[in-house]
Amino acid sequence: MSAPHSNSRAPLKGTETLEVPAVNAVNPVTLNRNSSPGEVALVGAGPGDPELLTIKALRLIRNADIVLYDRLVSQGVMDLIPEGVDRQHVGKQRANHAVPQEQINQRLVDLARQGYRVVRLKGGDPFIFGRGGEEIESLAAAGIRFQVVPGITAASGCSAYAGIPLTHRDYAQSVRFVTGHLKNDTCDLPWADFVQTSQTLVFYMGLVGLPVITRELIAHGMSPDMSVALISRGTTAEQLVVVGTLSDICAKVEQNRVEAPTLVIIGEVVRLRNKLDWMAAAQPVEAGGQ
Numbered sequence: 001m002s003a004p005h006s007n008s009r010a011p012l013k014g015t016e017t018l019e020v021p022a023v024n025a026v027n028p029v030t031l032n033r034n035s036s037p038g039e040v041a042l043v044g045a046g047p048g049d050p051e052l053l054t055i056k057a058l059r060l061i062r063n064a065d066i067v068l069y070d071r072l073v074s075q076g077v078m079d080l081i082p083e084g085v086d087r088q089h090v091g092k093q094r095a096n097h098a099v100p101q102e103q104i105n106q107r108l109v110d111l112a113r114q115g116y117r118v119v120r121l122k123g124g125d126p127f128i129f130g131r132g133g134e135e136i137e138s139l140a141a142a143g144i145r146f147q148v149v150p151g152i153t154a155a156s157g158c159s160a161y162a163g164i165p166l167t168h169r170d171y172a173q174s175v176r177f178v179t180g181h182l183k184n185d186t187c188d189l190p191w192a193d194f195v196q197t198s199q200t201l202v203f204y205m206g207l208v209g210l211p212v213i214t215r216e217l218i219a220h221g222m223s224p225d226m227s228v229a230l231i232s233r234g235t236t237a238e239q240l241v242v243v244g245t246l247s248d249i250c251a252k253v254e255q256n257r258v259e260a261p262t263l264v265i266i267g268e269v270v271r272l273r274n275k276l277d278w279m280a281a282a283q284p285v286e287a288g289g290q
């Protein structure tokens, strides 16, 4: 007899289509389609799998005149933008901004003033390490109408697809999101605060700084045996999870040709993946990736 429901579905590939149920609610951005001035929707695109996009995000994308998007927006989500909608890449890589932040802010203001319905599409959630606040500050200062649509942040998407609950009554009563983008390799983070029992740490942008992060956590008292997971390209068909400990994760990552973007999860909860890796049945295990 087959199981009542299967949990082995792989993430959607970009080419698969997504049916969106009709939604009758009035949308504040699309309401004034022909009126001027225009408006801006700051929209979270989620971590990669296009099925993780919200219905609201999809509706706004479909009604946009222009989409300004980041490098982290997945191809699967980009494929949902209708033909004919102008797409402008303003993404950035580490320290290499395709368009400087001030110019992005100004471009949003200018486009809205020209009467366009603009979607500013950002990877994950716009308010989590996404500079969403800076962009809407400029809009607010310029008197432009805007709205914010949350997206699934990388921590939620990657942990779910890796089978690692970020909190668990037995292992972690709190979770902390930290930027691992360490300026000039300095250790300017409150490391002692991170070393607490029953707390999960999630480092965004932590790949380059991983040797510093692991070294400092151990130096501040965390066990070298603490479990660590590094998730590369989470929620996409290329998702790779490397699991280790504070003392050996850097070596394991080097062995695995890990590609950005990556997220680092540190804490007891990582060990639950042994039981909860629901995607294992759907995806072949990469050599040495476990």
Ligand SMILES: C[S@@+](CC[C@H](N)C(=O)[O-])C[C@H]1O[C@@H](n2cnc3c(N)ncnc32)[C@H](O)[C@@H]1O
Pocket (backbone or CB within 6 Å): 047, 048, 072, 122, 123, 124, 125, 126, 127, 128, 129, 130, 152, 153, 154, 155, 158, 203, 204, 205, 206, 231, 232, 233, 234, 235, 236, 261, 262, 263, 264
């Ligand atoms: C500038 S931050 C933007 C975070 C985004 N606003 C969010 O809420 O997920 C970029 C970092 O997010 C993480 N990230 C985003 N998407 C990811 C993915 N699909 N897999 C792993 N990490 C991801 C990585 O740590 C990456 O360096």
